[in-house]
Amino acid sequence: MKVEFTKDWCMTMANIEARAAELHDGCQMPMEQARELAKSEATPAPNMTADDLMRLIGRYVEACDDLGDGLFEKPLTTTDALHAKACGLHAQILAEVYRLHAEAGEAHRLRESERALVATLRDEMDEGLRLRELGGARPDEGITAMTERIVAENAQLRAQLATFTPLRAKGVVDADDNLDCWDTNPYEICTRHVAALNEKDPAAMWRVVQLFARDEAVPGA
Numbered sequence: 001m002k003v004e005f006t007k008d009w010c011m012t013m014a015n016i017e018a019r020a021a022e023l024h025d026g027c028q029m030p031m032e033q034a035r036e037l038a039k040s041e042a043t044p045a046p047n048m049t050a051d052d053l054m055r056l057i058g059r060y061v062e063a064c065d066d067l068g069d070g071l072f073e074k075p076l077t078t079t080d081a082l083h084a085k086a087c088g089l090h091a092q093i094l095a096e097v098y099r100l101h102a103e104a105g106e107a108h109r110l111r112e113s114e115r116a117l118v119a120t121l122r123d124e125m126d127e128g129l130r131l132r133e134l135g136g137a138r139p140d141e142g143i144t145a146m147t148e149r150i151v152a153e154n155a156q157l158r159a160q161l162a163t164f165t166p167l168r169a170k171g172v173v174d175a176d177d178n179l180d181c182w183d184t185n186p187y188e189i190c191t192r193h194v195a196a197l198n199e200k201d202p203a204a205m206w207r208v209v210q211l212f213a214r215d216e217a218v219p220g221a
Helices: 002-027 033-043 050-067 075-136 141-164 188-200
Strands: 172-173 179-183 206-209
Touching: 050 075, 050 188, 075 141, 141 179, 141 206, 179 188, 188 206
Parallel strands: none
Antiparallel strands: 172 179, 172 206
């Protein structure tokens, strides 16, 4: 922690010195004043109100007027000091403007996120209503309750189906699975009938199948 703090402090001091050099070279500001201004810029300040910003702009305008009044009659040191003051106020105004732009961008991002969330919720509500209609939800049922009821009903139907005895029969069908007749063991009707049908209409491809199970080849076919 101590090493990290020292590293951050060194970076801050380097940034202050770089900013001071920039003010000194660009604004012809004395180095000591440039350092003080750079330190003030590096120190976080509370957010301004609209009135605070307007007062700051007024101070900047006054500083520019003071600098311009009798510019060529003032000593160089006085001109430098007034110039430094105007530069410092201008830097504060710019910092506040940048902050306001950043806040406006964040507010816009939050509004877009809110719109997307509302749209998603509406889509989910519409999907929920569609599922309720498909599932035949009762007036007092939510989606979860309806789903649990349908799953329980399906399980009950599967249990009932398991108790039924399969139909053991065979039938004669054509190539399109159209049923012509059916018979039980020993399936004599089907065997004789399929031969007669194929002799009459070979293109129909009549065959004997086991009903509700699988196709069964006809011996000798």
